[in-house]
Amino acid sequence: MAAPWLILGAGSLGRLLAARLSGRQALALIGRRASVRALNLTTPEGRTTDHAVPRIVMADALYRPGLVHVTTKSHAVETALEELAGHIAADTPLVLWQNGFQVQPRVTRDWLGPVLCAVTSEGAYVDGEDGIVHAGHGTTHLGNLDGEHAALATSVARTLSAAGLPGRACDDIRRRLWHKLAVNAAINPMVAIHRIRNGGLRDPAHRPRVAAIIAEVATVMAAERIEPPQAGWSAHVWGVIEATAGNRASMLQDVLAGRPTEREAILGPLREAAARHGLETPVLETLWRDTPS
Ligand SMILES: NC(=O)c1ccc[n+]([C@@H]2O[C@H](COP(=O)([O-])OP(=O)(O)OC[C@H]3O[C@@H](n4cnc5c(N)ncnc54)[C@H](OP(=O)(O)O)[C@@H]3O)[C@@H](O)[C@H]2O)c1
Structure with missing residues (x-):
């Protein structure tokens, strides 16, 4: 061995x-x-x-x-x-x-x-x-x-x-890390804030905000030259939400257990990239403020 x-x-x-x-x-x-x-x-x-x-x-x-x-x-x-x-x-x-x-x-x-x-x-x-x-x-x-x-x-x-x-x-681990981050950014903070399972994001009360998050994430990804998924960001993220509808995301589990969340690891790089490229991302800024750390 x-x-x-x-x-x-x-x-x-x-x-x-x-x-x-x-x-x-x-x-x-x-x-x-x-x-x-x-x-x-x-x-x-x-x-x-x-x-x-x-x-x-x-x-x-x-x-x-x-x-x-x-x-x-x-x-x-x-x-x-x-x-x-x-x-x-x-x-x-x-x-x-x-x-x-x-x-x-x-x-x-x-x-x-x-x-x-x-x-x-x-x-x-x-x-x-x-x-x-x-x-x-x-x-x-x-x-x-x-x-x-x-x-x-x-x-x-x-x-x-x-x-x-x-x-x-x-040979494309950077792209894979950013892709997972993008999906996590669209799902984890919202389910942690509202204490809901992933599928709850399909509710009309949450849908528009999730769509707005995905749109800003897509803009940051484009500025970082991260190729979008084949289906496009929106279809990709909603597909993951559908496939994991019954799951409690790790950030929700952390909030429920009173543990620190990975807010900075997931939203921090998006905020930094937005600042680097001179992009306004008000939806992500509010999301970051609302997300338990
Ligand atoms: N779990 C999954 O299915 C999964 C899937 C994909 C990716 N991930 C990622 O993988 C990473 C780990 O996730 P996880 O779910 O395994 O987390 P976790 O269950 O919280 O495990 C992390 C462990 O590391 C220990 N630890 C932290 N600092 C330490 C130190 N200085 N010395 C010794 N032990 C230390 C923690 O102990 P204390 O609790 O005492 O601090 C805890 O037991 C995260 O970034 C997560 O996003 C997880």
């Missing part, structure tokens, strides 16, 4: 990776507390299995891991990496799993080792101290923002795929 992987952040995605990879790839899961208890995985098909994964704290991290999967929320990445940097080799490769487009360019610029970004449509949530529910199968695209490290992306994608998390190396 290759050098052990570290997974930094024992929440939803971190536990999903750890449970799925266990037995196939040597690894350790870094959490707030160490534990000797197995992780319990519930699959989308309803099967439950136990996975004996080393669950450690940062101070016990191996000095030379094969790579580190960073699975904290966006706002926690830099603090967590600063702490981890004191324990591991400076040129260790990273995979960033965050939504949004905030930490990715900064960490890619500042970290000494190779940095990959992952855009995933896997869905997972934690269940108690040791449980992880894999809510829905998806696909994960991996790539470097500067178009480098293709062999690393291919090898990580292969290992993930073999573990039941289909992965693909790609």
Whole structure:
């Protein structure tokens, strides 16, 4: 087996990776507390299995891991990496799993080792101290923002795929990150503000504001030269709303649990891009002010 992987952040995605990879790839899961208890995985098909994964704290991290999967929320990445940097080799490769487009360019610029970004449509949530529910199968695209490290992306994608998390190396990760951000910007703040499931956005009370958000997002994307989806932004976003009508978006879950939201990671890059291009985006500004942080 290759050098052990570290997974930094024992929440939803971190536990999903750890449970799925266990037995196939040597690894350790870094959490707030160490534990000797197995992780319990519930699959989308309803099967439950136990996975004996080393669950450690940062101070016990191996000095030379094969790579580190960073699975904290966006706002926690830099603090967590600063702490981890004191324990591991400076040129260790990273995979960033965050939504949004905030930490990715900064960490890619500042970290000494190779940095990959992952855009995933896997869905997972934690269940108690040791449980992880894999809510829905998806696909994960991996790539470097500067178009480098293709062999690393291919090898990580292969290992993930073999573990039941289909992965693909790609050369357009920037576009994929912005596309996911655009969809998240149109859905997550609104459902968090109104405390509704995604499908609630189809209600006539919310529809016009969602349409106005999509229109401003599309303008910012065009200024950033991000190609629109084939169906166009509006059809694409409404298609996602339709397909995920019953879901509670992560930002809504964060608000309901009293946790900080990823408002800055999702709306921050749009506001910054708008300012950079001299665009007025009053709808996004109001949305940002209304969104719990
Ligand atoms: N869950 C999904 O299905 C999914 C899908 C696609 C993308 N994503 C993205 O993936 C990222 C992670 O999401 P998530 O749902 O897995 O979040 P999460 O459940 O909140 O997990 C993050 C974990 O990281 C831990 N953490 C933060 N700072 C740490 C530190 N310094 N040391 C040790 N542990 C630390 C947190 O602990 P505390 O709670 O104690 O702070 C928490 O357990 C987000 O950007 C999200 O948008 C998630």
